Amino acid sequence: SAMELPPSHHRANRAAALAAGYVCYRRGSPGRGLRLRTVRRAGRRDIDGVGPKYHLELVLEDIVDEDSTVNCTAEVLYHLGNKNIAPDVQFTIEGELKNTDEADNIFYSQIKSLEKELVAENIPDSHGHVSPEMEPIRLLAWVASGYVMWQNSTENTKFQFAQIKHVKQVKRSDEYLEFDYMILLHEMVSQEIIPWQMTVLWHPQHGVQVTQDSRQPKHASE
């Protein structure tokens, strides 16, 4: 039996955040990050033997250019019985996303032409500042974190990207760019700030890939 949820209900928002993270991972680049703006409609029903399935109508916005939005419908199926299976997400985007080829190519050649590997930390910094040259690095982390969120979400979690603590470029002999990130995720139900390591590969034609990731322990001394 299907149940319509008020769009402001926390259950709708958790499923929506997960769907947005997944969409961002699949469609994002250093020139384009997507995030959830609004939940327009939400419905929930139980799939026998599997778990709850959400049907969502969302509005997504571009992280850098807030006025650029798209409508998106998504279905999220949580596997209740097995915590090791990430939720299934299907989505359709209405219309076209902004083309970021030129921006992506410029970023790609900038990084490829660096003599020393890029290293940076605290993006944004404590005061919310991101230097313009670090914006693509931040977006890339945001996009990659969508994968981590998708893989680790349940009906009782809501992840948000918080900060890059540290990023180091790893030079490769092939055409890909590789970055080793240590990021902080904010899990809003438990209110925990979770450090997470991710190895991220990117190429303008091949999209974003997280090839390795691991949750890090919090420091007891903090």
Added chain:
Amino acid sequence: HQVLRIKTRNEEEVKKLQLLDSLEHLELDFWINPSTPALPVDVRIPANGVQAVKAFLESHGIEYSILIEDLQVVLDKEKQDMACSQQRDRSSNSFNYGTYNSLDSIYAELDHLASEFSNFVSKLKIGESYEKRPLYVLKFSTGGRNRPAIWIDAGIHSREWVTQASAVWIAKKIASDYGKDPSITSLLNKMDIFLLTVSNPDGYVFTHTTNRMWRKTRSKNQGSPCVGVDPNRNWDAGFGGPGASSNPCSDSYRGPRANSEVEVKSVVNFIKNHGNIRAFLTLHSYSQLLMYPYGYKCTKPADYAELDALGRAAANSIRSLYGTTFTVGSICTTIYQASGGSIDWSYDYGIKYSFAFELRDTGRYGFLLPVNQIIPTAEETWLGLKTIMEHVRDNSY
């Protein structure tokens, strides 16, 4: 940074420069915009982009020359020239409301406000934190003896920096507007306001010195290496129930017992001793929410209809300034079930108008809200608070 002068020969080259202009991450600053091939295009390029832009121009065969080799040199000289002729007014207040300030700076500003507006603003110490820092409340009162009063607090969760920053701006606003703004003037002629700008000073200092993401108090937990209690799970409202952790290492650790945290106990004592508090308003970030009880249970409060309507009116006021939208609802339906929260305690204690605000943003920056959003956040929040306070003023109970 370099400034280049680019000579375009035709419309096609102008269009290429306009395309370059649209790439925001390069942060090109056109001093003369590309519009017609007849005029040169002057553009300032941040250091990291200089090579890439030159490569772009060269690959498209577009002619350019270097107008300014190193902009910093030019700026440094200008600054030197200005410093010589500049006179600083030593008596003027230099507190910057548009940035995140240290605890010491904020406390100094509270003193400054209390002395500048001494006829109706005073600073009270209501207790001390775990590490013995003073808990200072600003009292706004134009007279009377124990008038009905509004309580506002900020920064109970130390990483929510926009709340302490907004609170200190709001303090200045209340002080400056009395006698000028009809609404706050009539309000302060009937009621007092108590404003706790930094509820968790130990945590706040820790976010500056060690861990920007620290949320809890800094009290030691017996038998655990982990420090701190979530002060918004420590109130005596459904304490020990769902939505709070019993693990000292958790960011939502409720503490060994209700009111174990001196930061919480001090406020409870103050409110109880005062005996005439009519509204309890607490500021958090982030998510853009305006919530009323309950968090510890999912049933509606008796005053649900009035609180919901008032919440919506306040959210409309907030939205009227910059279009910022707040979602209104009870804690339990809007975010989660959470026991031991402050507005549940204040409501059950008898303070009907109990609201919790979650300020900007909705996640783009989260706790790390850029400084240029501090004052807009404070301004819109103030409108929401005013709407609630006006209703309290007009509805004695």
